[in-house]
Amino acid sequence: MIRPLRAFLPDRIGVQIALLIVASLVVIHLVIGAFLFWNRNELQRRPPPGPAGEVASAIRLLTAVPKADRPLLMQQLRNAFPRVDLADGTELAAETIQRDRRADFLRRDLGPQFQVAVHGSGASDGQNNRMTIRLPDGDILTAGLALESPPPFLGPVIATLMFIFVSISLLALWAARALAAPLRRFVNAAEAFSPDVSQAPVPEQGPFEIRAAAKALNRLTHRIKGLIEDRTRLLAAMGHDLRTPITRMRLRSEFIEDHGLRGQMLRDLDQMRRMIDAALTHLRERRSREAKTGLDIAVLLQTVCEEFRDLGGDVRYEGPAHLAVSGWPDDLQRAFSNLIDNALRYAGRATVRLSSIPQGVRIDVEDNGPGIPHADKPRMLEPFTRGDDARGMNDTTGFGLGLSIANSVARAHDGGLLLLDADPAGLLVRIELPA
Amino acid sequence: MTFQPHILVVEDDREINALIARYLRDNDCRVTSAPDGRDIESLRETNRFDLIVLDIMLPGEDGLSLCRRLRERSHVPIIILTAKGQEVDRVIGLEMGADDYLTKPFSPRELLARIRAVLRRMRAGAMIAAIPPERILSFDGWTVDRGLRELRCPKGVRIALTGAEFELLQVLCERPGRVLSRDQLVDLTQGRAAGAYERSVDILISRLRRKIERDPHHPEMIKTVRSGGYLFTPSVSGK
Secondary structure (H helix, E strand, O other): OHHHHHOOOOOOHHHHHHHHHHHHHHHHHHHHHHHHHHOHHHHHHOOOOOHHHHHHHHHHHHHHOOHHHHHHHHHHHHHHOHHHOOEEOOOOOOOOOOOOHHHHHHHHHHOOOOEEEEEEOOOOOOOOEEEEEEOOOOOEEEEEEOOOOOOOOOOHHHHHHHHHHHHHHHHHHHHHHHHHHHHHHHHHHHHHOOOOOOOOOOOOOOOHHHHHHHHHHHHHHHHHHHHHHHHHHHHHHHHHHHHHHHHHHHHHHOOOOOHHHHHHHHHHHHHHHHHHHHHHHHHHOOOOOOOOEEEEHHHHHHHHHHHHHHOOOEEEEEOOOOOEEEEOHHHHHHHHHHHHHHHHHHOOEEEEEEEEEOOEEEEEEEEOOOOOOHHHHHHHOOOOOOOOOOOOOOOOOOOOOHHHHHHHHHHHOOOEEEEEEOOOOOEEEEEEEEO | OOOOOEEEEEOOOHHHHHHHHHHHHHOOOEEEEEOOOOOHHHHHHHOOOOEEEEEOOOOOOOHHHHHHHHHHHOOOOEEEEEOOOOHHHHHHHHHOOOOEEEEOOOOHHHHHHHHHHHHHHHHHHHHOOOOOOOOEEEEOOEEEEOOOOEEEOOOOOEEOOOHHHHHHHHHHHHOOOOEEEHHHHHHHOOOHHHOOOHHHHHHHHHHHHHHHOOOOOOOOOEEEEOOOEEEEOOOEEEO
16 A cells, blocks of 8 residues: 555655645644534634623623612723623614624523614624614613724634745755755765766765765765775786886887898787777876867867878868867877777778867768667777677777777867767767867 | 987886897997996096987986986986876976987887987087077977977967978978978988888978968968978077
């Protein structure tokens, strides 16, 4: 029974608290209402405060006294109850107002021997009404019914509504500040967490539980950063240390007489060097860096294209001759070199297009190769993933870091990378950067 | 042209040191090797070195402070070798007084080419008083940072150049106002040993024009001379 009910419960703390208040108030009102209902007869017997009760008391006193003493008593009663303006009456006036609470009360209270009539201008506010009461022995008394002072508020119902409104507002405000806001801060801090960006710790303020949770989150962030930094340092150190033996082999290769052998050694060593460069770049990509600088992205792309063309690649550039953006030129150069290298390896022809867009610039690297199946696209941005899952690196020079590095570089520039399908076939890598 | 530069190679890895020395000797250089910075002072008293190749990762005294110490005492050109290749490391090395910077593993040919370029810069500076061998040259608002190998336009925007384009621009900046034939340009840049040809000079010039001229089809800075050469017209100053 509980489980399906869950679906109807609200999600947010503030709304939950508000509903709780409303429910409690409704229950209270039901209880009070039931109590009042069961005791309504009792309650109705009590006199409404004010003039009606005074008139009833005055009439009883007059009735208890012999007729001869009534005029004197009248004087005293007039002094005692100035509100009701008691006076002698001459005849029972015609009743012009039927429903008057106080007349009904007097009829009930005094009994049927007394006749009560209310007459007056009929104004609903009760002013200028006079009540005429005929005592059993014939004497007639009139009383003026002054306007009953209105209750301080427009009625208990409205008072309750005001109370509900005010308390819900106050409680919602409190819930928002003391509970929802700190929780939202946690969510933001956790979402924004990134090992290479130093961000302010979550403030440890508020109720005890919130403080404890903030402390725990800050400690966790610290631990994670420490772990990642240790790992990165270790890998970077390994990469650096490998450079010395590779340098030795590189230098030695220069003296190999056999041209074929020397060529092979140089190629392998170059592959090793590029692998270390790529891995170290990938590790470094996660750390904070030097300041951005203004660079001409059009010239950079053309330069990279020219370098590949000089090596015999079929690369063409389409776009303006000059276009300035802000960024890190070496990283952009590496990113686009990787993308064009990929394109040439998997397809044989690459086209690089640069254009301005409202938010900045767009660079498309398009090839006419096999492309990447839609389902595989997210995976391809992970490091060390290649399209062909072949692990052999005999004649291929890719290590599966090209797309991942291009993606990190794009993100580091506050831009993005998209993998799209070229028309009619092939892969289109789209990078957008803010200006 | 038969100038045999005397190079001091300071590198703690004995084999790398020996291999560099061997390669440079095979290419018309006199080489003295040292394993660290301790003996440099006494070596410099008894020898006149034209250039020092210095590995930054040295035992004992750190290579960068050694570089700074050397720079305080003399103008001898220094090329530093290191495993670190980030821009900030290059900048630090150049601020310490190095003239050029190579990351390991490097091609020995590249090292030789850089040695020749730096020596040429020094000699050119000595002969043509107008161009001191400063790291940063400027012409018409453009700046050429020979240490970081960067070109920036008057607005400060960095313009990418290939290695060969940069070499050519450097040569042009070092000899402004003089007609340079294709032959000379080939010689001055990589040298024939590297396999450069006259035609590639034309291609490089046209690429440079596309990058730095206001109107590449009507070049004002790099002019073609009818007899078969080029002329760099702007005046060049060093910072």
